Amino acid sequence: MSKELPAQGRLRADLVIEYPFTRTTGPVVGAFMTGLRDRRIVGSRRADGWVFVPAAEVDPDTGNPLSEIVDVASVGVVETWTWVDPPRPGSPWDDPHGLALVRLDGANTPMLHGVLVDSVADMATGMRVEAVWREERVGHITDLLGFVPEGTGTGQPDRTEKSAVADPVRSIRTPIRLEYDFIPSAAAQEYLRAYAEKRILGNRSPVDGAVFVPPRGVDPRSGVETTEMVELPHAGHIGNFCVTHLPIPGRSDLPTPYVSAWIHLDGADIGFLGLVSGCENDEVRIGMRVQAVWKADEELGATAENILYWEPSGEPDVPVEQAGNRAWLGEGMSDA
Amino acid sequence: MREIAVVSSAIHQVEALTFKTDVQLMVPLINEARDAVGLVQADVGFTCSGSSDFLAGQGFSFVQTLDAVGASPPINESHVEMDGVFALYEAWVKLQIGEIDIALVYSYGKSSPGSRRDVLAVQLDPYTVAPLWPDAHAVAALQARLLIESGAVTAEELAAIAVRSQRNAVGNPNALRASAQMTVADVMATAMVADPLRAADLAAEADGGCAVILAAGDRARELCDRPAWIRGIDHRIDAHGLGVRDLVTAPSAALAAMRAADSAGFSAGSVDIAELHAASTAQVHVLTVGMGLGGDVRIDPSGGSLAGDTLMAAGLMRVAEAARQIASGDADRALAHGSSGPCLQQNLVCLIEGD
Numbered sequence: 001m002s003k004e005l006p007a008q009g010r011l012r013a014d015l016v017i018e019y020p021f022t023r024t025t026g027p028v029v030g031a032f033m034t035g036l037r038d039r040r041i042v043g044s045r046r047a048d049g050w051v052f053v054p055a056a057e058v059d060p061d062t063g064n065p066l067s068e069i070v071d072v073a074s075v076g077v078v079e080t081w082t083w084v085d086p087p088r089p090g091s092p093w094d095d096p097h098g099l100a101l102v103r104l105d106g107a108n109t110p111m112l113h114g115v116l117v118d119s120v121a122d123m124a125t126g127m128r129v130e131a132v133w134r135e136e137r138v139g140h141i142t143d144l145l146g147f148v149p150e151g152t153g154t155g156q157p158d159r160t161e162k163s164a165v166a167d168p169v170r171s172i173r174t175p176i177r178l179e180y181d182f183i184p185s186a187a188a189q190e191y192l193r194a195y196a197e198k199r200i201l202g203n204r205s206p207v208d209g210a211v212f213v214p215p216r217g218v219d220p221r222s223g224v225e226t227t228e229m230v231e232l233p234h235a236g237h238i239g240n241f242c243v244t245h246l247p248i249p250g251r252s253d254l255p256t257p258y259v260s261a262w263i264h265l266d267g268a269d270i271g272f273l274g275l276v277s278g279c280e281n282d283e284v285r286i287g288m289r290v291q292a293v294w295k296a297d298e299e300l301g302a303t304a305e306n307i308l309y310w311e312p313s314g315e316p317d318v319p320v321e322q323a324g325n326r327a328w329l330g331e332g333m334s335d336a
Numbered sequence: 337m338r339e340i341a342v343v344s345s346a347i348h349q350v351e352a353l354t355f356k357t358d359v360q361l362m363v364p365l366i367n368e369a370r371d372a373v374g375l376v377q378a379d380v381g382f383t384c385s386g387s388s389d390f391l392a393g394q395g396f397s398f399v400q401t402l403d404a405v406g407a408s409p410p411i412n413e414s415h416v417e418m419d420g421v422f423a424l425y426e427a428w429v430k431l432q433i434g435e436i437d438i439a440l441v442y443s444y445g446k447s448s449p450g451s452r453r454d455v456l457a458v459q460l461d462p463y464t465v466a467p468l469w470p471d472a473h474a475v476a477a478l479q480a481r482l483l484i485e486s487g488a489v490t491a492e493e494l495a496a497i498a499v500r501s502q503r504n505a506v507g508n509p510n511a512l513r514a515s516a517q518m519t520v521a522d523v524m525a526t527a528m529v530a531d532p533l534r535a536a537d538l539a540a541e542a543d544g545g546c547a548v549i550l551a552a553g554d555r556a557r558e559l560c561d562r563p564a565w566i567r568g569i570d571h572r573i574d575a576h577g578l579g580v581r582d583l584v585t586a587p588s589a590a591l592a593a594m595r596a597a598d599s600a601g602f603s604a605g606s607v608d609i610a611e612l613h614a615a616s617t618a619q620v621h622v623l624t625v626g627m628g629l630g631g632d633v634r635i636d637p638s639g640g641s642l643a644g645d646t647l648m649a650a651g652l653m654r655v656a657e658a659a660r661q662i663a664s665g666d667a668d669r670a671l672a673h674g675s676s677g678p679c680l681q682q683n684l685v686c687l688i689e690g691d
Binding site: 017025029056060084088089100101114120140141142172174176182186189217218220221222223224 | 363367377402405408454469577
């Protein structure tokens with residue numbers, strides 16, 4: 001989605017989260033999905049004859065399992081509806097459409113789906129509708145294109161041969177994609193902008209002077225706001241590290257094995273994450289002194305990616321017992 | 337049962353917290369709630385929060401927000417991926433156990449970076465409903481139409497609920513929608529957002545946060561002049577599927593209200609004010625009828641969630657607003673309601689009383 005951005009060229013980024021879910025259906029929901037693939041709609045029947053559509057695995061009243069699968073009609077009645085305009089991103093529909101709870105003949109509960117008519121004026125509670133099907137069906141709720149007024153469908157048969165026994169649907173894919181308009185906090189904006197000038201900024205705590213990098217606008221130990229920015233040198237030591245042998249999906253620029261480390265800048269009281277290179281991986285050690293290797297000046301941007309990696313500086317190590325976090329050690333936590 | 341009261345609260349709610357992180361939002365609110373009763377974090381025996389990673393777009397986002405509390409030395413802490421009103425319930429249980437006397441509850445939601453009405457689709461059945469991406473307004477509209485066509489209420493009566501909310505919200509700094517002049521005719525003249533619901537029928541989407549301090553017994557009396565005693569609290573849930581329950585009633589809200597009344601010794605219908613957490617005017621009607629709130633009950637004196645609905649905090653804000661009515665002496669008995677899930681699936685009722 002696009003949102004209007006404020007003036008002054010504030011930093012922003014698209015943040016997209018995608019979950020490629022594959023869901024196991026089990027026998028009851030699987031029967032419903034298998035039915036859709038065969039252009040049939042099925043429900044699950046309770047002992048008293050009550051039929052749940054879509055087929056429910058358990059009786060919501062008692063929690064008892066439901067296992068008897070029964071066919072219902074692919075025609076029914078609209079119990080309630082609304083009109084969706086514009087159509088929602090991610091939905092199967094590209095045009096404005098009705099959305100309704102439709103109770104199919106033979107069912108006791110209604111199911112949600114689209115009603116494909118031209119305008120809101122064509123929608124009414126109580127209207128009779130019939131299912132319309134996708135040509136290519138895989139066993140998914142979107143195999144059903146939606147419902148249209150009864151008698152206006154394509155006239156295709158509403159039953160095909162049952163494939164349930166030979167090849168039941170066992171899982172479905174339901175990818176989820178969510179888009180966010182990510183705007184960093186004021187402290188993070190300043191931090192990222194400073195990178196473009198090859199500067200590294202931290203926040204100094206008003207409580208005891210401890211310096212936090214990246215600056216997050218708060219001293220997390222005390223829940224006190226931090227506003228004072230301090231510029232930090234481009235050198236420090238390794239507080240801890242990890243050698244990674246497995247590739248990260250989407251990061252082909254990171255040949256394995258690689259070393260990621262907590263870099264403790266001189267004058268900072270906590271570490272931040274960086275890559276270590278410029279030496280053999282097995283030479284990396286806690287307390288090793290390192291310095292930043294920056295991108296070429298013409299490639300600098302408002303991003304922490306400006307620092308390509310940290311390389312050994314050749315200075316004597318920080319003793320292991322003095323390496324790492326010091327912000328939580330109390331007073332007098334200046335750097336070694 | 338131990339006597340437990342709301343002794344202070346802080347609320348901030350706006351249309352969009354564009355440049356503030358969750359931490360920057362919560363630092364002043366948590367401090368305001370603690371400072372109001374002279375407490376520091378070391379005095380707090382248990383801290384419980386409510387929020388959603390789906391809003392932050394980031395896993396375990398609540399862990400970062402603990403930065404706002406001051407969690408060093410380590411604190412006793414918990415989190416629910418729900419509205420903060422359910423975190424308040426957990427804190428109330430912890431206080432009932434008796435090992436602590438003070439609890440901090442907070443929650444927050446910043447839904448503005450995403451499309452909230454669409455994000456909410458992922459809470460629906462992931463097999464047969466969510467892949468259709470029905471948005472939250474459409475789902476609320478399906479319920480509203482059932483209600484109207486059942487004859488329980490008219491569109492004009494729903495508009496009157498919107499008018500009442502906006503009138504009550506005048507003077508509430510945290511309300512997004514307030515108007516002393518708006519009429520039913522004004523509402524009816526506006527376009528449908530999700531037929532039969534108009535914009536004024538749908539809760540105003542907001543970003544914000546809320547912090548509440550709970551204290552037990554004499555400790556509560558020491559901390560403030562008029563504690564808002566939680567005399568009864570209960571939450572109940574209905575079936576998830578939209579097709580398997582009666583959407584024009586909220587059985588779980590009615591049951592929770594009855595159970596809370598059993599503990600409180602007074603009924604939901606006997607309160608002076610009620611703060612309701614509803615996504616639509618239709619839901620306000622369902623709750624009003626379902627919990628037996630009669631004509632004497634002033635509903636949503638703050639404007640309620642219709643005037644500003646911060647996802648994950650709107651329920652906790654209802655408790656805070658109800659407690660403020662008690663603390664100020666404007667009410668002696670109050671009901672605060674919180675909900676979760678589509679179409680009032682889950683409901684919490686809190687009955688509050690002043691001395």
